[in-house]
Amino acid sequence: MPTGDWLWPAIWMLPQRNPYGGWPASGEIDLVESRGNVNLTDPLGNSVGVDHMGSTMHWGPYYPHNAAPLTTTTRYAENGTFGTHFHVYAMEWNDKYLRFLLDGEEIMFVDPGDGGFWEYGGWHESLPDDDNPWAQGDKLAPFDKPFYITMNVAVGGTTGYWDDNLINSPCPKPWSNTSPYAPKEFWEDNACWYPTWRPDENNGEYAALQVDYVRFYEITQTQ
Numbered sequence: 001m002p003t004g005d006w007l008w009p010a011i012w013m014l015p016q017r018n019p020y021g022g023w024p025a026s027g028e029i030d031l032v033e034s035r036g037n038v039n040l041t042d043p044l045g046n047s048v049g050v051d052h053m054g055s056t057m058h059w060g061p062y063y064p065h066n067a068a069p070l071t072t073t074t075r076y077a078e079n080g081t082f083g084t085h086f087h088v089y090a091m092e093w094n095d096k097y098l099r100f101l102l103d104g105e106e107i108m109f110v111d112p113g114d115g116g117f118w119e120y121g122g123w124h125e126s127l128p129d130d131d132n133p134w135a136q137g138d139k140l141a142p143f144d145k146p147f148y149i150t151m152n153v154a155v156g157g158t159t160g161y162w163d164d165n166l167i168n169s170p171c172p173k174p175w176s177n178t179s180p181y182a183p184k185e186f187w188e189d190n191a192c193w194y195p196t197w198r199p200d201e202n203n204g205e206y207a208a209l210q211v212d213y214v215r216f217y218e219i220t221q222t223q
Contacts, residue, residue, distance in 0.1 A: 003050050003083035004197035004207040005168065006186070007036030008154040008161060011089060013147040020133045020142045024066045027142035028058035031100070032089040033161070034082050036207065038196070039169040048166065051081040055089075055100045055108055059117055059142055061133050067121035073100070073108040086212055095138060116141060153209045156186050 001009050013029040020026045033054050040049035057071035079085060092099040097111040112120035116139055118132040134141035156162060158177040166173060174189030175182040197207035 001032075001034045001050055001053070001082040002036050002153055002207045002209050003038065003081070004036045005038075005040075005171070005193040006156045006162070006173075007197070007207060008157065009034055009036070009152070009209045010154070011149070011151050013149050015142065016146045016148055019145050020137070021062065023063060024058045024060045024068075025062055025133050025142060026145070027147075029091070029098075029143070029147060030054070030056040030058070031091055035162075036083070036196075037168055038081075041167045042163075043165050043167065047076070049081075050083045051077045053077075053082055053102070055102075057098065057110060057143070060121065061118075061123055061127065061130060065121075065123070065127070067117070070121065071108070071110050075102055075107055083206075086210070093143070095140060095144070098140070098143060112139065114139070117143075149214070151209060151211060151214075153207075156182070158182050 010033045011031045012033070013031065015026040015028075018026040033056070034052065035049050037049040040047065042048050052074060054072060054074040056068050056073075058066055058068045059071070060066040077085070077087075088101075088103050090101040090104075092101070097109060099106060099110075100108040115124070116132075116134055116137075118124055118134055123130070123132070138144040156175065158175075158179075160177065162173065162177070164173065164177050171189065171192035174192070175185035179185060197204070199207070
């Protein structure tokens with residue numbers, strides 16, 4: 001993972017054609033997300049920087065209904081940070097469950113049950129008058145259609161991933177998620193955050209998402 005203040009790396013998956021509607025109805029799978037800050041904590045003092053990662057599935061009948069809190073997990077690096085060593089981020093995906101692994105260890109197992117994600121999210125009770133967008137899909141709908149993989153490094157953002165309550169050292173978060181001038185506020189603080197990217201070292205690789213390999217396996221079972 002890249003190291004440097006306000007860097008947001010992610011390896012994630014999106015549906016090819018949004019078969020069940022716009023986000024989050026057709027799903028999103030975040031295999032791994034992290035934050036590049038070395039000294040970043042939440043208000044309780046828990047580190048949420050580059051030594052911390054998360055895996056999340058986003059799904060819901062329509063925006064803003066998103067049951068991601070039911071399908072998310074986080075872990076800390078056991079040695080150093082996620083920016084100092086390579087790690088293996090993996091997912092097993094079949095027609096019954098999705099299983100997430102970090103360095104071969106299971107960190108999240110998601111099986112919505114026979115009622116599918118409509119009942120798993122409680123929509124059958126909280127939205128009883130709405131139609132289930134996944135009614136014609138399989139058990140894992142919306143995660144029963146082809147997805148494609150994306151690997152990217154974003155910077156900052158006002159979507160909420162960088163909560164305004166996060167505490168960074170030595171320089172505080174320079175923008176507000178509700179500000180109409182967030183990009184300007186971010187850039188004006190570049191004298192503080194840009195040096196943490198260490199652009200003059202190792203051709204800037206300190207702040208890069210370094211990928212050793214990407215592998216896909218299809219496992220078939222025979223009687």
